[in-house]
Structures are given as C-alpha cells and as structure tokens.
Amino acid sequence: MATRLATTMLRLGCLLLLFGLSSVSSASETGTPDPRDLIRAAMEHWRGVTSYSEMTMVIHRSDWERSFSMQAWTEGDKLSLVRVTEPKRDAGNGTLVKDQNMWTFSPKINRILKVPSSMMNQSWMGSDFSNKDISKSTDIIDQYDHRLLETETVEGHVLYTIESIPHEEAAVVWGKEIVVIRDDYVMLRQEFWDQDGVLVKAMESTELREMDGRIIAARMRMQKLENPGEWTEMTVDAIDFDIELEANVFTLSNLRNPRQ
Numbered sequence: 001m002a003t004r005l006a007t008t009m010l011r012l013g014c015l016l017l018l019f020g021l022s023s024v025s026s027a028s029e030t031g032t033p034d035p036r037d038l039i040r041a042a043m044e045h046w047r048g049v050t051s052y053s054e055m056t057m058v059i060h061r062s063d064w065e066r067s068f069s070m071q072a073w074t075e076g077d078k079l080s081l082v083r084v085t086e087p088k089r090d091a092g093n094g095t096l097v098k099d100q101n102m103w104t105f106s107p108k109i110n111r112i113l114k115v116p117s118s119m120m121n122q123s124w125m126g127s128d129f130s131n132k133d134i135s136k137s138t139d140i141i142d143q144y145d146h147r148l149l150e151t152e153t154v155e156g157h158v159l160y161t162i163e164s165i166p167h168e169e170a171a172v173v174w175g176k177e178i179v180v181i182r183d184d185y186v187m188l189r190q191e192f193w194d195q196d197g198v199l200v201k202a203m204e205s206t207e208l209r210e211m212d213g214r215i216i217a218a219r220m221r222m223q224k225l226e227n228p229g230e231w232t233e234m235t236v237d238a239i240d241f242d243i244e245l246e247a248n249v250f251t252l253s254n255l256r257n258p259r260q
Helices: 002-030 035-047 131-135 252-256
Strands: 050-060 065-075 079-086 094-098 101-106 111-115 144-154 157-166 176-182 187-193 199-211 214-224 231-241
Touching: 035 144, 035 157, 035 176, 035 214, 079 131, 094 131, 094 252, 101 252, 111 252, 199 231
Parallel strands: none
Antiparallel strands: 050 065, 050 231, 065 079, 079 094, 094 101, 101 111, 144 157, 157 176, 176 187, 187 199, 199 214, 214 231
C-alpha cells in the first residue's frame, strides 16, 4: 500500500513539474510586448499602407460651435493631405505634410504657406488639435524612451498603458506622453504632459467601429484640461485602406489645384 501511494505521489509530482515547466516556457515565449513596437503598430494600424478618408470635425466652444467636412489621403508615415470640403466659405483650405515639412493653402488669399517648425505646436484651423497632431508625426517613436506602466484586461481585450519620455536632445514641447493601446492596436487615449509634470491635454477615442475590415477609433475627442467645456471632435465617416493613389496626390500643385 505504501509502495503504491509513493508511486502515485511520484507520478503526481512529475505531472506538476511538467506543468510548471510548460507554463514557464509559454510565458517566456510570449514575453511582454515592446512598448515602442506597440506605438509603431498602433500608428501603422491607423494609417495603413495608404488610405483615403472622409471626416467631420466639430470645434466646440462655450459660446459657439463650428463643423467642417474634410477629405484626407495618407501614404506611409511621411505623406498626408487634408482638404476641407464644407462649409462653402472654407472649402479648398488644405494641409500637406511631406517628409516632415508642412504647407497650408487658402483659396481666399490664393497662397501656399510653409509652416515653420516653431509653429508645429500651434492650433490647426482653430481647433484643439495642433499642426503636429494632424501631421501624425512619428517623433514619439524615434525621439522618446518608452516604458510599460500597466497591463490590464477590459471587456476581453488587453490594454497597455505606456509612458513615453523624450530624449534629452529631442526638439519636442512635451515633458512626456502617456498612451493607452489595445491589443488590436487601437489607440484609446493619448495624454500630453508639460515639462512641469502637468497634464495639458488628452485625446480620447470615444467610439470604435469596424471600417474597411479593421476596428478603428471612428470618433476622437481632443480636450485641453484648463477648458473642460471646450473640445474638438474628429469623426471618421468613411475610410478605405491600402488603396492605389495617383502619383501627384502629395504635391504642392495638387494642394492648390485639386485633381481628385
């Protein structure tokens, strides 16, 4: 009886050991995702290889509200074009980003103006988005150090909270940024903190939808913390990813005289 019991305990011990080794092996193979790779994947998920979208932007203030309809084209992480289509008085206003340079065009003055680097953090079209926000700059990938602060599971998805601190020599205005990215690479929140550790503004994804075969943030609200009653909301009405674009889309000529 004692021999049988000892044999049973030995087998059980071997099974537990094997299970323990299997669990450790699985955890080491899975590992913790690199926060820099998560941010890059989230930006690539949003843009695709190329994209064309139609959007609505609403600027809300305490005593007024304005709405714009827009078209946008992107290719990779260095080319984008945004053009206003409504209201009529603003139709034709456009912004072109190419190789980290930005230009704007206004039909009223019929001039293309290059936006200097000193104005990249200024408001875009009077909204709570900055010129840099609209350019979807990849500075956060290359000029910041990243640390995974928290991992949690919400409604069946893993959420990663990442702290990004700029390099000492980086020419950026923020003291740090904090982003929350879901396991399907949807960016749920992005916070912008100043050099004194004060949260200045935050962008929240308020509506997620499947569009052209992928889940994206279909509605995003940017809000400055000092003005809680004011915000800018961007809604994606339609989007197509990985499409063929004309060779002249991202040119100054097309910015002034649309051919699409």
